[in-house]
Amino acid sequence: MVGEGILKGLAETARNFFGSYVSKERLTTVQYPEQRLPRIEAARNFPFLVFDGSDWQQGMRCVACQICEKECPPKCILIEKSKDKKPDAVGKQQFYPAVFDIDISVCMSCQICVEVCPFDAIKMDVDVDLPTDNRFGGLLLDKQQLAKSNEYYHGIHPTEAAAVDAALAEERAKAQAKKPAAAAPPAAPPSAAPVPEAQPVSGESK
Ligand code: SF4
Ligand code: SF4
Numbered sequence: 001m002v003g004e005g006i007l008k009g010l011a012e013t014a015r016n017f018f019g020s021y022v023s024k025e026r027l028t029t030v031q032y033p034e035q036r037l038p039r040i041e042a043a044r045n046f047p048f049l050v051f052d053g054s055d056w057q058q059g060m061r062c063v064a065c066q067i068c069e070k071e072c073p074p075k076c077i078l079i080e081k082s083k084d085k086k087p088d089a090v091g092k093q094q095f096y097p098a099v100f101d102i103d104i105s106v107c108m109s110c111q112i113c114v115e116v117c118p119f120d121a122i123k124m125d126v127d128v129d130l131p132t133d134n135r136f137g138g139l140l141l142d143k144q145q146l147a148k149s150n151e152y153y154h155g156i157h158p159t160e161a162a163a164v165d166a167a168l169a170e171e172r173a174k175a176q177a178k179k180p181a182a183a184a185p186p187a188a189p190p191s192a193a194p195v196p197e198a199q200p201v202s203g204e205s206k
Helices: 004-019 067-071 112-116 150-156 158-183
Strands: 047-051 077-081 097-103 122-124 147-149
Touching: 047 150, 067 077, 067 112, 112 122, 147 150, 150 158
Parallel strands: 047 147
Antiparallel strands: 047 122, 077 097
């Protein structure tokens, strides 16, 4: 029946309104900000940048590939790639974002930036306490404001973060396994004198 959904919605609203006088179960609002609703793991509002370890600059996973910037529908991400490189989580030299800004007054929380990031470097936050009286600069978040630790990520999206950690650990183990092979000397010609066995390379950054 046309409009059946609307009638059901109105009936539910009426049940909650009148029911809230006799049952706490029917109270669907809280006295924010003193009271908070429980956090929902699947909730999302604006993106943040994940970093590993305790140093947000060193541990930032973003390598400034700019895929998210290109794919963001309202174009609210601004990235400037660094001129130099630093080691990423697997020790590979990578660019990093010299500038990474997100204008959350424009962001529509679509999560496309998260879906397209190949490095699990950008995730959706659940923080809704972002009031400001500065409509423009106050809602333009820079990379320091966007940087949040992997522990924070685990706190808000534990299931997703555990799956990401497992995938990254596998990737890092594979990269680590390749290192001694890559560092081993070339095979000696058959006539050459025997050489000592190659030692694993030590002191490499992780
Ligand atoms: S959530 Fe969507 S709109 Fe917001 S920064 Fe990411 S891609 Fe852009
Ligand atoms: S957040 Fe991800 S997709 Fe965006 S620039 Fe950084 S690494 Fe690339």
